[in-house]
Amino acid sequence: MSQNDPQWGGGNRGNDGPPDLEQIFRNVTRKFRGNHSGGDGNGFPSGGRGFKGGLVAIGGVLAALWLASGFYMIDAREEGVVLRFGEYHRSTDAGLQWHIPYPIEQVEVVSLTDVRSLEIGYRGNDKNRVSEEALMVTSDLNIIDVQLSVQYDVLSARNFLFENACADRDCKDILKQIAESSIREVVGRNQVDFVLNEGRAKIASDTQVLIQQIVDRYQLGIRISKVNINNVQPPEPVLAAFDDAVKAGQDKDKLRNEGQAYANDVIPKAQGVAARLMQEAEGYKQRVIASAEGEAQRFSSVLSEYQKAPAVTRERLYLDTMQDILASTSKVFVDQKNGQNLLYLPLDKLMQQAKPGPTSTAPAANNETTPQTEGEVVAPAAANNGRDVVRNRDLGAR
Incomplete structure (x- = not known):
């Protein structure tokens, strides 16, 4: 059939112009009514049953394709969230799943193992420039710059999608605010020397615990895996x-x-x-x-x-005492009782004479006593083991 056929809307137009859509629609409607009334109004035999069967077949194919579009696959590291008219309906696990096709239901697939990262304290993509959000005050009122990164993953897909104020796919808006407030609180509880030197690991640990507590309170469906303090330094001035x-x-x-x-x-x-x-x-x-x-x-x-026996004991004590005294000296001065002169006894010389030598001849009178006027001096060198004893009778009598 030619496009210039009047029943397709081409009778009133030139050969170069497109067919009139309104006319085509009118002609198709008239033919459809003619088929249902037993004729086509133009002398053609009725074909209503064949046309109706074709529509049913086409509709069945389209319905099958529409139902088949509801099948989807969930990986073991993912979780599916089925929405019915935009509202949460159910969560699905790993495997082949099916939902009522669009527009009745749709599915959101969330990865549970992907580690997402959030950085605080950097200015844009420049890692060397510090932004104002990195300025923090310690407990001793010192200002320092703290740059940190927060690593997290998804714990609950439903909470992650519906409890976050998400401006992007990773839902970093509210988490960034939580992390910034937490690090400021932890830094504000410590002094500047502790934060700058030995306290970095403690600051990171306390910040991670505090962020996780706030996230759990808000039911955001996020698990904080690690908090890294990348840089801590005083301000440039x-x-x-x-x-x-x-x-x-x-x-x-x-x-x-x-x-x-x-x-x-x-x-x-x-x-x-x-x-x-x-x-x-x-x-x-x-x-x-x-x-x-x-x-x-x-x-x-x-x-x-x-x-x-007092007398004998006194005499013995006197003799022992004098023996001990004279044994440690080489010279003795004896004061005669009624004389004006002192008697000098060189005991060392006497002892040398008492010792016989190979070339010396000792006089026979060495072991004899030398009488004195009022006293008696005894020098028994051999009998007394080389000791000289001076005995005074008058002192002994006393």
Whole structure:
């Protein structure tokens, strides 16, 4: 059939122009009515049953394709969320699943294992420039720049999709606000030296716990896997002063370690000397006590003998005393009782003469006593083991 056929809307138009759509629609409607009335109105035989069967077949194919579009596959690392007219209806696990096709139901697939990252304190894509959100105040009212990153994954797909104020696919808006407020709270509880030096790991741990508590309270369906403190430094205007303070602290620790090492070297030696002196003092104490006890016992024994024979005991005590005294000297001066002269006895010379030598001849009178006017001097070198004893009769009589 030609396009110029009047029943297709081409009878009133030129060969070059497109067919009139209104006319085509009118002609199709008239033919459809003619088929249902037993004729087509133009002399053609009726074909209503064949046309109706074709429409049913086409409709069945379209319905099958529409129903088949509801099948979908969920991976083991994912979770599906089925929405019915835009409202949450159910969650689906891994495997082949089916939902009523669009526009009745639709499915959102969320990955549960992808690690998402959120950075705080950076200005755009420039990792070297610090933004104003990195400025924080410590408990001692010092300002520092803290840059951190938060790593998280999805714990509940339903909460992640419907409890977050999401401006993007990863729903970072509300989490960024939570992380920023948490790090400010943790930094505000600590002093600047702790935050700058040894407290980075503690700050990161406390921040992670606090973020997770707030996320769970809001039921955001997020699990915080790790918080990294990437950089902590003072602001640029006071950076030099902080560097000097850090250097001074390092020098302090160095001197403290040197002093501790010196103390560890000196103290054990001093303790050893002190222990040795204590032992020596204890030995001296025991020796003195034993000597005193021995002297007391000797005095007690002498006293008992003195009570039996006083004169003999006095004479013996005198002789023993003089023997002890003269044994340690080489010169003796004897004062005669009624004379003006002192008698000098060179005991060392006498002892040398008393010892026989290979070339010397000792006089026979060495062992004899030398009489004096008022006293008697005895020098028995051999009999008294080389000792000289001066005996005064008058002193002995007393």
